[in-house]
Amino acid sequence: MGQTGVLLLNLGGPDRPEDVRPFLYNLFSDPEIIRLPFRWLQKPLAWFISTSRARKSQANYAQIGGGSPLRRITEQQAKALKAALADLGIEANLYIGMRYWHPFTEEAIAQIKLDNIRQLVILPLYPQYSISTSGSSFRLLEALWENDPALRQIHYTLIPSWYNHPGYVAAMAELIRRELDQCPNPDTAMVFFSAHGVPKSYVTEAGDPYQEQIEACVRLIMNALGRPNPHVLAYQSRVGPVEWLQPYTEDIIPELAAQGVKTLVVVPISFISEHIETLQEIDIEYRELAEEAGIEIFRRVPALNDHPGFIVALAQLVKESLAAPPRTFADVNTLRKRVKLYPQERWEWGMTSAAERWNGRLAMLGFLALIIELISGQGPLHMLGLL
Numbered sequence: 077m078g079q080t081g082v083l084l085l086n087l088g089g090p091d092r093p094e095d096v097r098p099f100l101y102n103l104f105s106d107p108e109i110i111r112l113p114f115r116w117l118q119k120p121l122a123w124f125i126s127t128s129r130a131r132k133s134q135a136n137y138a139q140i141g142g143g144s145p146l147r148r149i150t151e152q153q154a155k156a157l158k159a160a161l162a163d164l165g166i167e168a169n170l171y172i173g174m175r176y177w178h179p180f181t182e183e184a185i186a187q188i189k190l191d192n193i194r195q196l197v198i199l200p201l202y203p204q205y206s207i208s209t210s211g212s213s214f215r216l217l218e219a220l221w222e223n224d225p226a227l228r229q230i231h232y233t234l235i236p237s238w239y240n241h242p243g244y245v246a247a248m249a250e251l252i253r254r255e256l257d258q259c260p261n262p263d264t265a266m267v268f269f270s271a272h273g274v275p276k277s278y279v280t281e282a283g284d285p286y287q288e289q290i291e292a293c294v295r296l297i298m299n300a301l302g303r304p305n306p307h308v309l310a311y312q313s314r315v316g317p318v319e320w321l322q323p324y325t326e327d328i329i330p331e332l333a334a335q336g337v338k339t340l341v342v343v344p345i346s347f348i349s350e351h352i353e354t355l356q357e358i359d360i361e362y363r364e365l366a367e368e369a370g371i372e373i374f375r376r377v378p379a380l381n382d383h384p385g386f387i388v389a390l391a392q393l394v395k396e397s398l399a400a401p402p403r404t405f406a407d408v409n410t411l412r413k414r415v416k417l418y419p420q421e422r423w424e425w426g427m428t429s430a431a432e433r434w435n436g437r438l439a440m441l442g443f444l445a446l447i448i449e450l451i452s453g454q455g456p457l458h459m460l461g462l463l
């Protein structure tokens with residue numbers, strides 16, 4: 077077998093303030109992130125939302141130094157993982173493939189080809205699988221594979237999710253224990269798991285296993301923690317007007333305060349690196365909300381980043397996947413086949429040409445309304461809080 081590679085998949089984040097708008101454009105151009113009835117509307121709407129949201133988003137990034145720490149942390153993880161793999165006797169090249177910002181997945185794949193990698197492990201840095209995260213990256217890779225015979229020479233294997241890996245669960249429990257032990261009454265503090273949300277329809281209609289895996293992950297971590305603390309799970313970072321997984325973090329914090337809870341230990345559960353939603357949303361916005369509601373002690377469990385036990389767990393995952401039968405895009409597709417189509421896709425199939433004409437006209441009117449709203453700064457999207 078030739079040279080081995082490990083491709084780490086991640087979302088990516090803007091490095092500098094001027095990257096925010098193009099980063100948002102890439103994100104909203106992805107049909108796994110924002111589902112529209114018409115494919116042709118995707119890019120204009122992505123342009124519109126990214127242009128309108130950029131200022132608010134830049135202000136949030138400004139609160140954490142102007143950009144995302146994601147690239148730096150992922151590079152540290154890759155370096156540590158290479159060393160941990162060497163300790164297990166595996167010499168591997170490490171590659172980082174971000175979905176929406178540098179270094180892009182396409183750049184990583186070009187380098188993998190140049191390096192003549194013969195055996196590749198594809199490891200998403202998301203513990204739980206979601207259509208919107210690992211699913212989106214797998215879909216992109218599958219398209220690259222389909223269009224490139226050279227890539228089809230590589231023996232690859234996918235790791236769809238690893239929320240139940242004992243080493244990861246133990247590392248999470250250890251970080252929570254450390255934080256609890258800083259509280260005046262460690263055994264009574266409320267352990268508050270805050271997961272990144274997804275639109276509810278992803279789970280109920282498209283069959284995204286994300287919620288199931290998040291809930292299972294919380295149970296495993298609480299078991300490993302082995303403490304009598306009460307705990308709660310809620311979902312943060314909602315975008316747009318549609319319903320997302322509930323309960324929402326911003327609703328539960330004041331409810332807990334009203335019930336007399338005084339100490340919260342917040343655990344970011346769906347992401348393993350510090351990023352805007354830990355450093356800005358939890359540390360600044362939710363802390364302020366909690367303090368206003370009467371929470372006296374608000375502590376946040378740090379993200380795993382390059383936690384040594386966690387890196388060893390990733391190395392074990394890679395080793396196990398090299399020893400197991402390869403998992404291909406077709407295998408992950410079986411997961412997708414169980415998945416019902418999104419309502420918009422079903423609707424698109426049933427369209428007659430007359431309906432299509434009308435849909436086109438309505439969409440053009442809608443797009444015009446969007447432009448007017450962008451220029452005037454007023455309109456339904458502002459009212460809904462989308463812009």
Ligand SMILES: C=CC1=C(C)c2cc3[nH]c(cc4nc(cc5[nH]c(cc1n2)c(C)c5CCC(=O)O)C(CCC(=O)O)=C4C)c(C)c3C=C
Pocket residue numbers: 087088089090103108109110129133144145146202206208209272273274275315346347350351352353
């Ligand atoms: C498991 C983690 C994540 C899920 C699930 C997820 C779904 C999801 N996200 C959006 C919209 C946005 N996400 C943004 C940034 C962002 N999201 C995640 C993780 C998950 N997203 C990360 C790691 C980051 C990057 C953070 C960084 O440090 O830069 C943003 C941009 C930030 C902002 O303007 O708020 C948006 C927008 C949707 C719509 C979605 C599910 C459909």
Ligand SMILES: [Fe+2]
Pocket residue numbers: 272313
């Ligand atoms: Fe997100």
